[in-house]
Amino acid sequence: MTNLNSRLAERLKQIRAERGWSLQQLAEASGISRSTLSRVENGEVSPTAETLGALSTCYRMTISQLLAPIEAPFAPLVRKGEQSQWQDADNGFSRRVVSPPSGGLSAEVVRCDLDAYQDISYAAPSLPGHEHHLLMLSGRLTVNTSGEEYLLEAGDCLRYQLYGPSRFRTGSDAASYLIVLV
Amino acid sequence: MTNLNSRLAERLKQIRAERGWSLQQLAEASGISRSTLSRVENGEVSPTAETLGALSTCYRMTISQLLAPIEAPFAPLVRKGEQSQWQDADNGFSRRVVSPPSGGLSAEVVRCDLDAYQDISYAAPSLPGHEHHLLMLSGRLTVNTSGEEYLLEAGDCLRYQLYGPSRFRTGSDAASYLIVLV
DNA sequence: AAGTGAATTCCCGTATATGAGATTAATTTC
DNA sequence: GAAATTAATCTCATATACGGGAATTCACTT
CATH class of the missing domain: 1.10.260.40 (lambda repressor-like DNA-binding domains)
Structure with missing residues (x-):
């Protein structure tokens, strides 16, 4: 070394x-x-x-x-665990991979639409440490990650690195947001 | 320590x-x-x-x-009102740095709003090779980069790496879009 | 060129981070 | 329960990171 x-x-x-x-x-x-x-x-x-x-x-x-x-960039072959998550969408939740990573690019953009009164939890990622930028387009969303809770409104941007479990839920308002995964 | x-x-x-x-x-x-x-x-x-x-x-x-x-955390939540806005003088172009780069993060998100009949050119960047994801939120936009021309509509996502000059222009429709800079 | 001052590197003694093996603690198995 | 197996900690010897000071190099002035 x-x-x-x-x-x-x-x-x-x-x-x-x-x-x-x-x-x-x-x-x-x-x-x-x-x-x-x-x-x-x-x-x-x-x-x-x-x-x-x-x-x-x-x-x-x-x-x-x-x-x-x-530091050397970490291995790009990392999204197997995530893809399984993309599939188990419930009824009140739709996700669309707007900009999938490919050809050496290192970021992807996902658009998520969540109905009112939804509660979605994710287990800790298999390969932690991804950088996330969550940009609220409309509505209100409560996010729990890294032991913190954030109430987001349209235009807000939450940035975090995903090391543990996370939780997304809506109240009386639906939510639309983008997640930029780096 | x-x-x-x-x-x-x-x-x-x-x-x-x-x-x-x-x-x-x-x-x-x-x-x-x-x-x-x-x-x-x-x-x-x-x-x-x-x-x-x-x-x-x-x-x-x-x-x-x-x-x-x-490590001491950077502010992970950037409220809409706290996001620094650039009003490019007289022209109908405003940019807002939604998610500024800090704390070792490698991406930033910029929201751009361009009025109708605008034409903006950029010289080659001083630090070339950045990966861009341009996500159209609404309107129509014509982009020239790397010798190619693209007509983008709401929901489209253009990905490119910026090595040379680029040009952004609108026709009869205004345009709102996000640029994710990695 | 030589001198003056500052900045950096080298040398030595000390503190501590590391490795190999032994000891202790926790878990399993019968 | 006792033995066996595994995991974690401790002991001691070595390697190396660190601090203080001397020696060297570098930059600038006259």
Whole structure:
């Protein structure tokens, strides 16, 4: 995994260069010594999660934002578990895959129409971590995911990454919404 | 930063529990010893980036996906009223960034409303290769990109990757559409 | 070119993350 | 219940990440 270290090194060098900081300044801001910073930025060592946390904090970003550009895209062969879900639509619920992923594209758009007084739950996905953008077109919808509950109205946009079970339900109003799956 | 280690520990424990793996199985799949895995999952040590990489690989996810749930969350809900709107001066064109990119997310959704008899051209993007999904909400729109011309109507979805200049125009009908930028 | 200052890298001692094996705890099987 | 099997933790030795300071390199000035 030396490859990861060298890519991380390049990334960190670039970020520090963008901010115009010296190792000394970064050391004071992060609480990490100059020597460690030098070795990390030269790919000689693999920093600990704590070190990564300190760096991302003083750069005002999350570790994910720090690492996302240097990670290999994950395997695209991932939607078997989802497709079975697409089929079990009840009566008050219709889904249409507006823009299926194909040919190397990485996003798909699904339009969903849910009647009033519907309640739909999904089990945790087999391959978690997909990024979702839920855009309300009309109506009202209550969404539970990641232990949080959101009441959405037309025009709202809810973004989340799907790691566990989720639940969608309507009250007296029907709901139409788009889900952008990345 | 012990807090980070303990949250990471919980996260890793949960993932392994979901898959029903033992430490022994995870050790063989990841190349990390059982003892190290035990200490990491108990928050006693801070794993190196290499260790995180090995774990995320054998769990079939990126490090970002591994860490995202335990990091300070970005605002996941963007209300309609909070979405920044761009009124392109005098012309009958308004854009609203429905879902701005942040927190390591890789897609953004823009809603565009174009009046009748408008003609808008874009130069080649500075960062080419972005994947676009254009979803027509209502009206009619003529799009030129990659040397092709498309006439879109409500419900249509055009997918393309933007490498060169592009042109959007309406005839007697106004157009509303979404652009999903990946 | 040489000097001055800053920034970075190298060297060493220390702290800690890791691996291999032994010990303990939990579960199953008879 | 006891033995057997598996899973998790603990012990110790090693590898390596880290901090402090010295040495080097780099940039700029005169």
